[in-house]
Amino acid sequence: MPRITVTVDGVEYEEEVEPRLLLVHLLRDRLGKTGTPIGCDTSNCGACTVLLDGRSAKSCSVLAVQADGSDVVTVEGLARGEEWHPMQRAFHEEHALQCGYCTPGMIMAAIDLVRDDPDPSEQAVREGLEGNLCRCTGYCNIVRAVRRGAREMARQEARTA
Amino acid sequence: MTEQLDAGLVGERIAESDQLGRPSAAHEVGRARPRKEDARLVTGRTMWTDNIQLPGMMYVAFLRSPMAHARITRVDTSAARSQPGVVAVYSGQDFAGEQGSLPCAWPVSDDVVIPDHPPMAVDEVRYVGEAVACVVATDRYKAADALDAIEIDYEPLEPVLDMTEALTEGSPKVHEAGNQAFTWKFAGGDIEEAFRDAPVVVERTYVQQRLIPTAMEPRAVVATTDGETFTLYSATQIPHVLRVMLALTTGIPEHRLRVVAPDVGGGFGSKLQVTAEEVLALLLTRRLGRPVKWTESRSEGNLTVHHGRDQLQRISVAADRDGRLRGVRADLLADMGAYLMLVTPGVPLLGAFMYNGIYKMDAYDFRCTGVFTTKMPTDAYRGAGRPEATFAIERTMDELAHELGMDPVELRRRNWIAHGEFPYTTIAGLTYDSGNYEAATDRALALFGYEELRAEQADRRERRDPVQLGIGVSTFTEMCGLAPSRVLGSLSYGAGGWEHASVRMLPTGKVEVVTGTSPHGQGHETAWSQIVADALGVPFADVSVLHGDTSVSHKGMDTYGSRSLVVGGVAVLAACEKVRERARNLAAHMLEASVEDIEFADGSFRVRGTGSGRTIQELALATFAAHDLPDGFEPGLDADATFDPDNFSFPHGTHLCAIEVDTETGQARIRSYVAVDDVGSVVNPLIVEGQVHGGIAQGVGQALFEEAVYDGEGNMLTTTMADYLIPSAADLPDFVTDRTETPATTNPLGVKGVGEAGTIASTPAVVNAVVDALRPLGVRDVRMPCTPERLWRAVTEARAAQTGSAQTGSAQTGSAQAGSTQTGAAQAGSTQITGGAR
Ligand code: FES
Numbered sequence: 001m002p003r004i005t006v007t008v009d010g011v012e013y014e015e016e017v018e019p020r021l022l023l024v025h026l027l028r029d030r031l032g033k034t035g036t037p038i039g040c041d042t043s044n045c046g047a048c049t050v051l052l053d054g055r056s057a058k059s060c061s062v063l064a065v066q067a068d069g070s071d072v073v074t075v076e077g078l079a080r081g082e083e084w085h086p087m088q089r090a091f092h093e094e095h096a097l098q099c100g101y102c103t104p105g106m107i108m109a110a111i112d113l114v115r116d117d118p119d120p121s122e123q124a125v126r127e128g129l130e131g132n133l134c135r136c137t138g139y140c141n142i143v144r145a146v147r148r149g150a151r152e153m154a155r156q157e158a159r160t161a
Numbered sequence: 162m163t164e165q166l167d168a169g170l171v172g173e174r175i176a177e178s179d180q181l182g183r184p185s186a187a188h189e190v191g192r193a194r195p196r197k198e199d200a201r202l203v204t205g206r207t208m209w210t211d212n213i214q215l216p217g218m219m220y221v222a223f224l225r226s227p228m229a230h231a232r233i234t235r236v237d238t239s240a241a242r243s244q245p246g247v248v249a250v251y252s253g254q255d256f257a258g259e260q261g262s263l264p265c266a267w268p269v270s271d272d273v274v275i276p277d278h279p280p281m282a283v284d285e286v287r288y289v290g291e292a293v294a295c296v297v298a299t300d301r302y303k304a305a306d307a308l309d310a311i312e313i314d315y316e317p318l319e320p321v322l323d324m325t326e327a328l329t330e331g332s333p334k335v336h337e338a339g340n341q342a343f344t345w346k347f348a349g350g351d352i353e354e355a356f357r358d359a360p361v362v363v364e365r366t367y368v369q370q371r372l373i374p375t376a377m378e379p380r381a382v383v384a385t386t387d388g389e390t391f392t393l394y395s396a397t398q399i400p401h402v403l404r405v406m407l408a409l410t411t412g413i414p415e416h417r418l419r420v421v422a423p424d425v426g427g428g429f430g431s432k433l434q435v436t437a438e439e440v441l442a443l444l445l446t447r448r449l450g451r452p453v454k455w456t457e458s459r460s461e462g463n464l465t466v467h468h469g470r471d472q473l474q475r476i477s478v479a480a481d482r483d484g485r486l487r488g489v490r491a492d493l494l495a496d497m498g499a500y501l502m503l504v505t506p507g508v509p510l511l512g513a514f515m516y517n518g519i520y521k522m523d524a525y526d527f528r529c530t531g532v533f534t535t536k537m538p539t540d541a542y543r544g545a546g547r548p549e550a551t552f553a554i555e556r557t558m559d560e561l562a563h564e565l566g567m568d569p570v571e572l573r574r575r576n577w578i579a580h581g582e583f584p585y586t587t588i589a590g591l592t593y594d595s596g597n598y599e600a601a602t603d604r605a606l607a608l609f610g611y612e613e614l615r616a617e618q619a620d621r622r623e624r625r626d627p628v629q630l631g632i633g634v635s636t637f638t639e640m641c642g643l644a645p646s647r648v649l650g651s652l653s654y655g656a657g658g659w660e661h662a663s664v665r666m667l668p669t670g671k672v673e674v675v676t677g678t679s680p681h682g683q684g685h686e687t688a689w690s691q692i693v694a695d696a697l698g699v700p701f702a703d704v705s706v707l708h709g710d711t712s713v714s715h716k717g718m719d720t721y722g723s724r725s726l727v728v729g730g731v732a733v734l735a736a737c738e739k740v741r742e743r744a745r746n747l748a749a750h751m752l753e754a755s756v757e758d759i760e761f762a763d764g765s766f767r768v769r770g771t772g773s774g775r776t777i778q779e780l781a782l783a784t785f786a787a788h789d790l791p792d793g794f795e796p797g798l799d800a801d802a803t804f805d806p807d808n809f810s811f812p813h814g815t816h817l818c819a820i821e822v823d824t825e826t827g828q829a830r831i832r833s834y835v836a837v838d839d840v841g842s843v844v845n846p847l848i849v850e851g852q853v854h855g856g857i858a859q860g861v862g863q864a865l866f867e868e869a870v871y872d873g874e875g876n877m878l879t880t881t882m883a884d885y886l887i888p889s890a891a892d893l894p895d896f897v898t899d900r901t902e903t904p905a906t907t908n909p910l911g912v913k914g915v916g917e918a919g920t921i922a923s924t925p926a927v928v929n930a931v932v933d934a935l936r937p938l939g940v941r942d943v944r945m946p947c948t949p950e951r952l953w954r955a956v957t958e959a960r961a962a963q964t965g966s967a968q969t970g971s972a973q974t975g976s977a978q979a980g981s982t983q984t985g986a987a988q989a990g991s992t993q994i995t996g997g998a999r
């Protein structure tokens with residue numbers, strides 16, 4: 001069985017994995033990183049989105065072996081101690097979640113979206129999140145949250161720059 | 162964190178006291194509080210059922226029938242059994258003596274047929290996806306691998322896929338007893354008289370397509386036992402009902418069975434069920450003595466999570482020329498699928514009282530036939546029965562308005578129950594306690610810019626713009642807040658509708674609230690904390706809400722039918738009032754005053770006219786110490802309460818949709834959407850708004866995108882999220898929502914419930930808009946979902962029909978029967994367009 005090394009939320013793991021093991025199952029079943037849920041088996045829902053070397057990826061469509069040598073950030077790795085990531089805060093403040101099942105994937109996808117477009121329009125957010133499905137919120141508040149999170153991220157960046 | 166984030170939120174508002182005795186100096190109820198439950202959800206520290214890992218846990222996978230209808234002639238599991246990692250393989254036969262029949266709790270009528278429903282098929286399969294065998298293995302991949310090695314021979318039987326054909330002589334039978342599951346009739350007033358010589362009659366047939374609820378969290382079950390007691394974790398909406406039903410189905414004594422609903426990722430009715438997989442997980446853990454887990458894949462879920470809707474509705478309305486309604490007749494066929502599940506037959510009945518909508522009329526007549534087919538059973542899906550009813554009446558009101566040449570809003574105004582007429586007993590026998598249809602509608606029209614949009618529509622029509630604008634209105638009410646137990650009993654439902662709560666004052670003054678409701682996204686932890694904070698005068702942050710575990714919350718009726726706040730929230734308030742009464746007695750004792758002289762405000766009990774007092778939190782500590790209690794006073798300030806209201810609740814609202822339809826491509830785009838809902842008093846405006854948003858999206862999904870499609874053999878064609886399209890962010894506009902507040906008079910909080918409102922109202926608003934856009938072309942109806950293909954076909958067929966009629970010079974008449982003056986409408990009706998799904 002192939003042996004891989006992968007860093008998840010700042011911790012390096014070395015694992016022997018079956019070649020067919022999906023990254024999402026490595027995260028959830030082997031590493032106990034259950035913050036990333038699974039919503040489909042066809043890469044349509046986006047619930048499993050993580051940052052893979054900084055870019056959003058659906059972890060159900062990545063094999064664990066493909067992640068060898070990569071840096072993975074999940075929703076569990078976003079907060080700095082008790083301080084949430086601005087995007088997490090924005091989701092909370094705008095009531096952009098109900099059951100919360102889509103939320104980790106939404107937040108990860110949103111962070112990547114904002115990286116490309118630091119001040120996205122409503123339309124840009126709607127199109128950018130097309131691959132992340134939510135059944136509870138009707139998306140209005142998610143769109144608001146992503147735009148608010150983007151502004152907060154820019155402000156935070158300005159502060160630390 | 163929550164504290165600090167709350168500052169400066171928009172829409173914050175303090176509820177005012179009123180004659181209903183709601184808490185007066187309210188700080189929390191009515192306030193737009195961001196939710197407590199978010200903390201774990203946004204940081205990924207959740208407990209979804211699939212997250213649960215227990216020592217020695219095994220994974221279960223199910224082999225499912227590839228045929229819609231067949232006899233099982235041979236099962237061979239030996240090869241599968243010898244695969245690596247496989248612990249056991251069982252077929253239905255192996256469990257035949259043990260598995261019980263999955264329950265149906267709603268035997269609606271005397272003639273109902275309730276077929277035996279084994280969790281795994283024993284000798285006949287009746288839908289694609291029905292479980293026929295299962296593998297238990299050491300990991301999920303190995304369990305799935307071994308399914309391929311199970312050999313099953315089937316002798317195909319004819320599938321039964323169409324409800325109308327299923328009822329004809331000589332149709333193949335789903336069950337021995339035949340394909341009719343039940344009939345149910347109901348009438349008010351003299352319907353014959355209402356239709357006799359009616360100047361205008363409009364009759365329509367609508368297809369309520371089959372829907373897949375599609376909660377984002379797939380179903381999952383973990384079962385474990387120590388040999389004596391059993392614990393079942395399940396992604397369920399109904400841990401309490403489930404526990405009773407599982408005890409009855411499996412024979413595991415109820416007191417040795419604990420059911421836990423951990424974090425649950427959405428339900429919409431689909432997790433209001435007693436499923437085969439839950440029963441089998443218990444049986445497997447009992448047999449193997451090891452914990453087992455099953456998690457469905459999405460494609461498995463699309464086949465086997467109960468489906469929603471699937472009715473064929475014939476509705477006719479009779480009216481006078483001035484638009485006054487005389488009567489409504491509704492006649493439906495409801496697809497039960499292959500079996501009756503928990504509340505399958507009751508779903509159309511929940512709509513039976515709603516085909517008259519918010520209108521006054523002389524007579525009403527409803528009949529429904531439940532039909533078995535070889536498809537996945539249907540059951541409750543967001544709104545359950547009421548969206549179907551509302552769609553039928555609201556679509557037909559638009560058709561009637563067109564027949565009369567009247568504005569659809571004006572037609573509604575002429576018929577609805579006026580504000581001053583509440584309480585009003587409808588022709589269907591329900592008493593609507595309160596409502597203000599005028600206010601909600603006026604508000605919606607203003608926000609929408611109705612006149613301007615009508616002007617733009619006229620202009621586009623005039624110009625023959627290829628992109629036409631349609632405007633759709635839907636006004637609605639629903640019966641929700643499911644309780645009253647007595648009424649549910651009279652409808653043959655097997656359980657009551659009360660709800661339970663207990664409030665525990667902990668020694669340090671913090672409060673634990675136990676609720677019988679079982680949330681899965683509704684925000685009960687926040688809303689219930691708000692209610693308790695006001696009622697006991699304690700800080701919001703000092704309240705925690707426990708739910709979803711039968712060993713913590715020992716009784717309840719769970720969450721569905723927009724009942725949680727209306728029944729469960731009120732039970733919490735009632736328990737708080739009992740706590741307050743006990744605390745008042747203790748305060749009187751400690752302050753050496755008479756109970757009558759003790760006032761309660763802002764969390765403190767004070768002797769009237771003096772400064773001395775005790776906070777409720779100090780009193781809690783005093784009962785813990787118990788050094789000085791009044792005679793006979795039991796330590797503790799805890800209290801239990803149940804609430805069973807006398808009536809349903811009746812939220813209402815007006816939704817308006819403007820849609821642009823490209824008549825050349827069939828593409829429809831919602832341009833704007835306005836919803837003004839009246840859900841009575843509001844505990845948390847953020848949560849209410851979120852529920853309305855989500856509800857609208859689901860209703861729009863039915864109108865434009867979603868349909869579970871079976872082919873002619875009974876195979877499902879929409880097994881993935883690529884085929885079964887739920888709306889994405891890119892498919893929807895920003896909804897404009899607002900509220901009017903007409904408090905319910907039947908509970909002390911004045912609340913009415915909000916979970917289903919958006920879904921009920923939006924589907925007809927959108928389809929009315931679609932038809933309105935295309936009406937000048939001769940289109941009179943489009944079958945849902947109104948996909949580009951269907952719209953394009955409707956336009957093409959209507960154009961062809963119009964050209965045809967122009968050539969022959971004969972005007973076609975509409976379907977209005979007696980005395981209609983409207984002619985020329987092509988019959989691109991709902992039943993004619995039967996093209997592929999998408
Ligand atoms: S679980 Fe990965 S996209 Fe759905």
Ligand code: FES
Pocket residue numbers: 096097098099100101102103133134135136137377426427682
């Ligand atoms: S919040 Fe439930 S799926 Fe998005």
